[in-house]
Amino acid sequence: MEGVTRIDQRLFQKVIDMAGMMRVPRSRGAISGLLLMLLGAWGALIPFIGPYWHYAYAPDNTWDYTTGRLLLEILPGAGAFLGGLLTLGSANRLAAMFGGWLAAVSGAWFVLGMPLSSIWGSPTVGGPVGGTTRQAVEYLGFFGGLGAVIVFFAALALGRFAVLGVREAEWAAGPVAGEPYDERATAPTMTGRPGYDATEGTGATAARTGRADGRGHRLHWPGHHRHVAAR
Structure with a gap:
């Protein structure tokens, strides 16, 4: 029974460690998530509001819904x-990475959707309006350039969430089950080392170096017992 209990404790501790690794600060994907939201809103709304200033693909009519616009612009x-x-508001690593991948696929569809729809014969949109320069700008703002920028920020967010930061490592380490939690063991201090206690003064230095202080006490790292060295 004792061996089974130890195995259960180890499995439970591994589950706790994995849960800690899944936690991420909400601020990690804040900028990328916000930009992805703005770009997605632009891509879905520009076919309806662009004709107000003659920035459009045919049909050049405001709020004109077509199946091609649904498949190639609204859905992505x-x-x-x-x-x-998801990237902006999630504190879970898997959910945030799912949001990053969803945005990346949507951006790729902005780039590839129109040429593939022409090949497959599926519903598509008309051609860009205006002169050559305006048509190039419309393509970049509606499809090619917009999709590339979305893929870039989605990849940036995925890269940030794929990294295990110091804070997540501390969360994943946490206290061992059944043992009291010592904040000094994980709290950052001005020394840059865990376990520093400013109230100990030179005693903390002695604890790190292993030297005895002036009273003959040989100090050790926090969590260990203090012993009295023979004078």
Whole structure:
């Protein structure tokens, strides 16, 4: 029974460690998530509001809904917006990375959707309006450039969430089950080392170096017993 209990404790501790590794600060994906939300909203709304200033793909009419706009602009824009929202607000690593991947796929569809729809014969949108320069700008703002920027910020967010930071490592380490938690063991201090206690003065230095202080006490790291050295 004692061996089974030890195995259960180890498994329980591993579950706690994994849960700690899944936690991330909400601020980690704040900038990327916000930008992905703005870009997704732009991609989904620009076909409807762009014609107000003659920045559009045919049909050049405001709030004109078509199946091609749904498949090539509204859905990927909504996907990028939702992915950015998950990246921005989630404190769970898996959920945030799912949002990053959703945004990346949506951005890729902005780039590849139109040429693939022409090949497959599926519903598509009309051509860009205006002169050559305006058409190039419209392509960048509606599809190619927009999708590339979304993929870039999604990849940036995925890279940040793939890294295990110091704070997450401390969360994952945590206290061992059944043992009291010592804040000095993990709290950052001005010395840059764990376990520093400013109230001990030179005693803390002696604890780190292993030397005895003036009273003959040989000090050790926090968590160990203090012994009296023979004078």
